[in-house]
Amino acid sequence: MNTQRKNMTAILMVAVLAFLGILTETSLNVTFPEMMKDFKVSLDTIQWTTTGYLLAIAILMISSSYLNKRFTARAIFLFASGSFLIGSLLCLFSSNFEIMLLGRIISSCGAGLATPLMFNLVTELMPREKIGFYMGLAGLVLAMAPSLGPSFGGIIAYYFNWRVIFSISSVLAIIVILIGLRVVGKYHEVSHPSFDWVRYIVISLFMVDFTLMINHLSSGFDLQFFLYLVFAILSMGLFIHLSKNSQKTLINLAIFKDAAFVYAMLAFFLIQFINIGVSFV
Known part of the structure; x- marks a missing residue:
């Protein structure tokens, strides 16, 4: 695999991880009634699977500039994809709301780290004259996920069970990790800035x-x-x-x-x- 194709694949794998992170968030909204019955909780409680998830992503993204300097892209990618996979499996096999919420917060590391990493890789790996084009594609990936999420969740809820969402995301996360291990590398020297x-x-x-x-x-x-x-x-x-x-x-x-x-x-x-x-x- 030549360098350009390898770099493109690396960005694609990170983009897929970011896409999955947003897709699972928006697809869960339409499964709340079923989840409320399974966990015997109210809407005010079950909505924290989304609210807590997004809040954790926002808090994590604040540190993205520091993390990009302190760690390699490969290290960030592996931690993000591994966290997303572990969190998805916890949600898949959760027996109560508390485990479900814990799984969602762990999963948030996937989207919280993958989204800024995707844009960082575009600026680092793509030719300067094409950065705008690839930034637009990266933005399109993030825009499609919330658009497809409700339909995806509705189909899953109608024909199957809400846990199938995490079955699919877990399988895709494993594929992303396996491919990412081959293509995502170290693109800059790490530094050790003092974190506030x-x-x-x-x-x-x-x-x-x-x-x-x-x-x-x-x-x-x-x-x-x-x-x-x-x-x-x-x-x-x-x-x-x-x-x-x-x-x-x-x-x-x-x-x-x-x-x-x-x-x-x-x-x-x-x-x-x-x-x-x-x-x-």
């Missing part, structure tokens, strides 16, 4: 608290909601304060001074918010 654990913990706590606050809206604007709100404001304020003086690797807030970046980010956030929200409904 304090800011990482603070922003993670903010994201968990903010998610709990939004989920609590179904219970109204009571004392607990305002406690969540106060903690969210304080934690975000602390994160911004710490970021002003930190030289360690995490998030460079200076990028938010670029108006084009901010508007593009808000547009993407709203599109994803509407897409996933409507998909859930």
Whole structure:
């Protein structure tokens, strides 16, 4: 296999892993009624298989810049694909909601690491004049998954059982690992930057608290909601304060001074918010 074909296959395997991560998330939405009966839990509880999964992905993605410098693409790929496989198997054989949720959180490492890795590989391996084209293809992969997810989940739920979703994803994950072992390599020298654990913990706590606050809206604007709100404001304020003086690797807030970046980010956030929200409904 020549170098160009090997690099293309490496990107494809990472893209398939990212695709599977999003596909399982959106396909589960239509299986909630069946899962609620199996685990004997309410909708507010079972939806955490999606909410907790996406929250874990978001928290993990924050560290993607550091991980890309600290580890090789091969190491990240193997950890991501292995975690996705283990998590999928836990979900497949889960006997209660707690094991199911644990499996989903472990699986989140797959999508949480594979998605930024896919874009990193495009910028590292593809010719500069073709980066835009391949970035578009990578974006198309991520856009197709939530579009196909509800239909895929509906077909599985109608003809089979929700566990078949994880049977299929586990088999595909094994295929991805076997091929990836041959093609995904080391593309840059690793470094050992100092990771800002304090800011990482603070922003993670903010994201968990903010998610709990939004989920609590179904219970109204009571004392607990305002406690969540106060903690969210304080934690975000602390994160911004710490970021002003930190030289360690995490998030460079200076990028938010670029108006084009901010508007593009808000547009993407709203599109994803509407897409996933409507998909859930």
